[in-house]
Amino acid sequence: MADQYGDSTRSVKSVGAEPLPGSPIGPVPIPAAAYHLPPDEDAALDSYGRASNPTWRQLESALAQLEGAAHAVTFGSGMAALTAVLRIFAEPGRRVVVPADGYYQVRAYARDYLAPRGVDVVEARCDQMCEAARDADVVLAETPSNPGLDVVDLHHLAMTCRARNALLVVDNTTATPLGQQPLSLGADLVVASATKTLAGHHDVLAGYVAGSQPELIDRVRRERLLAGPILGAFEAWLVLRSLGSVGLRFERQCQNAAAVAVMLSTHPAVRSVRYPGLPTDPSHPVASMQMRRFGGIVAVELGSAAAVHDLVRRSALLVAATSFGGIHSSVDRRARWGDPVPDGFARISLGIEDTDDLLNDLADALAPA
Template sequence: MSGQYGDSTRTVKASASQNVPGQPVTSPPLPASAYHLSEDESRPLDTYGRSSNPTWRQFESALADLEGATSALSFGSGMAAITSVLRVLAKPGTVLVVPADGYYQVRRYAAEYLAPLGVDVREVSAADMCAAAESADVVVAETPVNPTLDVVDLHRLALTCRGRGATLVVDNTTPTPLGQQPLSLGADVVVASATKALSGHSDVIAGYAASCHAELMAAVERERLLGGAILGPFEAWLALRSLGSAGLRFERQCQNALAMAFTLRDHPAVRAVRYPGLPDDPAHDVACAQMKRFGGLVAFELADAAAVHRLVERSDLAVAATSFGGLHTSVDRRARWGDPVPAGFARMSMGIEDTDDLISDVTAALG
């Protein structure tokens, strides 16, 4: 029955505590590092805060439900999640494909830490991901790609990986499980930063991995235990608390993004716009085939860096900030971080402001 619910209902139910008379409706934080031990050492109770926590379990159960996975593991950040998964999968001698046009720190980790260990790291653009998978052992795909918002055909990529016997890891941060379900399209593992739209308040850093492969998840859990890349119990509670409103927030963010994409596309000061929800976007057909919603990010290009700065200075609603998915609309000029994009390229993360207010504000700021 739960699969028939809408996204707001699913996130509210996923974040709710058990219906027990006399107990709180919402789960309280449990910031414990040590627990009373049982004489029965076979009982799977909480023993130490680096190995388990009741708030983790509820948060992870909610994430697994939203991603359509049998299990999920929480981490201290999205990078902690993906690097833990890669340490399990990318052994010396394996061929690892990572996005050349995706989140830059994934490339840096692969080049600086995995390649010296004997992993054959290959950086590949979204357009060439399927071809590269034909000779890979592990493929990391990010779609829509951050920050250019190109889209990878996940069904085609999964079939290629399956035929090769390769493991497909999909970064689902940008669309969230409310916009895209990579596991249902054939991915083996989903990783994501819960810092972004799922938490959505710009006040917590968290990540997760989700899968239906029990042995793989057990190995990743062991890596988390030994590596210590855990999510703190209070941060887990913040993320769980925020998850209940994620469906409502994400719906507004996607609504704002589509309206903004149309507005920017028709503005004379804007040189180019990328948003998978635009009918004339190059990735629109593939996005329609695999995405329920097109996300809260819009990529666009102005004349130069100064033009992006002027946009933020003149706006009453948009702030200059990196990261994305928060309540407030933000603009991030990506060249400042080393992304291979023009100086005037910006990624706008849509907040939950009223759509008409936001469109009017940005239109006036553009001049």
């Protein structure tokens, strides 16, 4: 895809179909479990729904284009994609680094399923990743981290992994491929939840693995075939439908997040704010080198759990929800899920509402505090 195109143009072109007269402009779902088989038993055609699907392939082509990858493999959720990679490459006897300050379910999976198989699991914060990678076989990094929004220096981490011949996998869910492209910084594989910003409407679960090394992607595809954590054809179509507008949506979400981060950073009711786009944020120097946009999430600490609940109750625009990246702005108090954060810590996911409306609504909701 031409490098000169902007994000919205890239997004629209990635989901386009061949301009055949009489054919639909947009993608269509093909929900088939079985297909007519040809007499030639060696023909490479669709045969069974767990093995292949035309709608998957169109979505995988679009995701690969956005990630700057040669290939992508879709899964039924982001966790299905991530755990598939860990099952394949985190073999018994190997040392695997997982984020200590990232999505908590990843640590739970590593403790409950990898460690009992004889995998040496090491938990490392973003600022510890490069040091931990010096003795690792597989490194899973999440940047910006969810929910703390700390940032890993991906180029430095990739060089460290390469020196040891360790596999570097980067969770790109928070940044999205429109915010950063880890493969161009040296990552071997990207994993992500398409449920969030890419699908963007809180109506579908999906995940994917992307990369450019055929031997790695072939192993991921075989794992999907054998284990069966597939994405339904209709769900794949929903993500495809949404990808066409992700450039516009993400641009507004980033604009809203930047404005909200600035506003909250000086508010007397707010104890702290994390957003990689703030010049005062400790992650900003690294983030500004490797990210094109800083994302639509702001991490904020209020005085207590009650203060977070009061914020949502008084707001006319913020909804309480545990996902992020949708068109509606939402708040999630992360301590309720077991994240190692203060009780008043909240992840604010900015939607596509008008920026001034969000700022005025937040000011009114925080005023009593």
